[in-house]
Amino acid sequence: MASVSAGASAARTPSAASQGASHPSAPVPDVLREAVAEASRQGDAGPGTALRLLRGSARAAVAVGRRTVAVAALAALWEVLPRLEAVDPTFLPPLSEVVVAWWDLLLSGQLLDHTQASLVRSLAGFALAIVVAIPLGLLIGWYKPLADLLNPLLELFRNTAALALLPVFVLILGLGETSKISIILYACAWPILLNTIAGVKGVDPLLIKSARSMGLRPLRLFQKVILPAAVPTVFTGVRLAGAYSILVLVAAEMVGAKAGLGYLINYAQFNFRVPDMYAGIITISVLGLAFNQLLVRLERRFSTWRTS
Amino acid sequence: MKIRFQGVGKEFRVRGAERPFTALHDVDLDVRAGEFLTLVGPSGCGKSTLLDLLAGLAAPTTGRILLDGVPVEGPGLDRGIVFQQYALFPWRTALSNVEFGLEAKAVPRKERAERARSYLDLVGLSGFEDRYPHELSGGMRQRVAIARSLAFDPDVLLMDEPFAALDAQTRESLQEELLRIWQKTGKTVLFITHGIDEAVYLGQRVAVMTSRPGRIKRILDVEFDSREGDLRADPRFGEYRHEVWTLLRDEVAAARAEEAVSVG
Numbered sequence: 296m297a298s299v300s301a302g303a304s305a306a307r308t309p310s311a312a313s314q315g316a317s318h319p320s321a322p323v324p325d326v327l328r329e330a331v332a333e334a335s336r337q338g339d340a341g342p343g344t345a346l347r348l349l350r351g352s353a354r355a356a357v358a359v360g361r362r363t364v365a366v367a368a369l370a371a372l373w374e375v376l377p378r379l380e381a382v383d384p385t386f387l388p389p390l391s392e393v394v395v396a397w398w399d400l401l402l403s404g405q406l407l408d409h410t411q412a413s414l415v416r417s418l419a420g421f422a423l424a425i426v427v428a429i430p431l432g433l434l435i436g437w438y439k440p441l442a443d444l445l446n447p448l449l450e451l452f453r454n455t456a457a458l459a460l461l462p463v464f465v466l467i468l469g470l471g472e473t474s475k476i477s478i479i480l481y482a483c484a485w486p487i488l489l490n491t492i493a494g495v496k497g498v499d500p501l502l503i504k505s506a507r508s509m510g511l512r513p514l515r516l517f518q519k520v521i522l523p524a525a526v527p528t529v530f531t532g533v534r535l536a537g538a539y540s541i542l543v544l545v546a547a548e549m550v551g552a553k554a555g556l557g558y559l560i561n562y563a564q565f566n567f568r569v570p571d572m573y574a575g576i577i578t579i580s581v582l583g584l585a586f587n588q589l590l591v592r593l594e595r596r597f598s599t600w601r602t603s
Numbered sequence: 604m605k606i607r608f609q610g611v612g613k614e615f616r617v618r619g620a621e622r623p624f625t626a627l628h629d630v631d632l633d634v635r636a637g638e639f640l641t642l643v644g645p646s647g648c649g650k651s652t653l654l655d656l657l658a659g660l661a662a663p664t665t666g667r668i669l670l671d672g673v674p675v676e677g678p679g680l681d682r683g684i685v686f687q688q689y690a691l692f693p694w695r696t697a698l699s700n701v702e703f704g705l706e707a708k709a710v711p712r713k714e715r716a717e718r719a720r721s722y723l724d725l726v727g728l729s730g731f732e733d734r735y736p737h738e739l740s741g742g743m744r745q746r747v748a749i750a751r752s753l754a755f756d757p758d759v760l761l762m763d764e765p766f767a768a769l770d771a772q773t774r775e776s777l778q779e780e781l782l783r784i785w786q787k788t789g790k791t792v793l794f795i796t797h798g799i800d801e802a803v804y805l806g807q808r809v810a811v812m813t814s815r816p817g818r819i820k821r822i823l824d825v826e827f828d829s830r831e832g833d834l835r836a837d838p839r840f841g842e843y844r845h846e847v848w849t850l851l852r853d854e855v856a857a858a859r860a861e862e863a864v865s866v867g
Contacts, residue, residue, distance in 0.1 A: 505690035508658050508678045509707045509755070519706070523694045600694040600735045 420479025432491025490532025
């Protein structure tokens with residue numbers, strides 16, 4: 296029966312065949328098509344495979360090339376311009392010198408110590424922000440009276456730059472770790488909080504209606520519909536917060552720190568160790584990049600169901 | 604009678620307007636147990652409001668709705684709804700979507716999966732259990748939604764223009780399928796549509812609504828000697844179709860006039 300109807304729908308016009316997927320007794324052609332696609336994806340589809348592989352890897356190489364060409368150009372310019380004295384090499388030493396300085400810092404163990412100090416602060420602030428902001432955001436997004444009450448306050452603070460408040464934090468919490476972690480916590484909390492609120496508020500009303508029609512009470516509705524629906528949006532906030540945790544870090548470490556990449560950059564500048572300064576800058580941007588990549592991957596994992 | 608609407612009216616308060624908006628006025632309608640009743644009316648006549656009231660998602664302003672003689676007071680698993688936009692949970696697979704209502708009903712986990720599987724099979728989707736909604740075509744999504752509503756075994760199936768978003772071929776095949784499922788399960792079906800053909804093809808009776816405020820204008824009994832072959836080519840299909848069309852024509856004109864007034 297199934298094969299007959301599959302044949303019948305394939306024999307019709309192409310448009311009819313493509314409708315076959317939703318024909319009552321014909322999920323078969325769809326399965327078949329899937330199998331064919333799978334087979335060709337795995338590359339065991341007989342002749343021409345080697346050629347296809349070759350073409351595939353060539354395409355991959357081009358893609359990688361396209362993505363690195365701008366960075367390579369920047370590196371080349373950074374190397375060449377100071378050497379030609381088009382820019383003053385005292386203030387911008389050639390990249391190779393910076394790399395050597397970076398290597399020396401690494402070998403002496405200093406770089407590791409600074410990176411560790413920075414990472415501990417960043418991650419502590421980031422993690423605390425997640426712990427504080429997600430539940431708060433869920434609460435504000437779900438419970439409208441609370442949202443009405445807090446909204447003006449949220450509007451005020453979200454528009455106040457975190458760094459503008461750094462002196463306040465230092466004043467109240469002192470120069471130690473507490474104020475540094477607090478300012479990172481503060482900066483990270485906002486994107487998480489606002490995205491969580493948006494995620495909860497943005498749940499498709501039809502899904503809520505559908506769940507309500509099946510007799511779900513508010514608490515179960517929250518657990519089974521609101522929460523899972525909000526996860527991708529919440530995670531977007533978490534990813535943004537990850538970036539902030541590194542961005543704010545440097546500024547936080549410029550005041551009263553004895554270690555950390557921000558301290559390293561600042562200290563190197565004061566002592567006119569310009570290559571060290573650039574080495575610190577490069578380290579922090581690589582750190583930020585890596586952290587972001589990690590979070591992007593996690594985000595993708597948590598929202599595979601999102602329609603692409 | 605399975606379902607009774609008795610003098611049901613629904614008004615909405617509209618922001619900025621002095622008079623409330625009357626969506627439904629004095630609706631009387633009886634649906635027999637095991638019947639397939641289609642409800643057809645011009646757009647904006649309150650069809651969907653009627654369904655919301657029966658689903659218990661909103662309360663009528665006047666009158667009452669009885670289900671097995673008991674007034675409807677809230678949503679419940681004795682009624683299953685199928686929406687036009689499927690309303691599947693995108694983070695759940697097809698199987699897990701069908702299990703949703705069973706979770707709400709506190710069916711044990713193992714039995715849930717078994718039942719969900721059998722209902723997916725009923726709608727012709729075995730083999731697609733692990734697909735997410737975005738990996739399915741519109742027609743398949745609606746099949747999942749139908750399976751979900753059937754799985755918790757409601758007495759009544761409420762369908763709100765479920766096939767309106769589908770292309771013509773998919774729609775026809777799903778209509779056929781739905782009739783098969785209805786015959787097999789013996790559910791009472793209240794099917795809302797704005798398509799005359801669909802109403803005549805599916806319904807044992809077709810209830811025609813007036814334009815806003817919606818009331819039941821007429822109920823037509825639809826009977827064919829045989830449902831074999833191309834029903835739509837049957838001369839009686841054409842007669843029924845024309846009858847509903849005539850009943851609706853004035854209402855559609857009235858709805859247009861109303862719209863023109865409110866816009867102008």
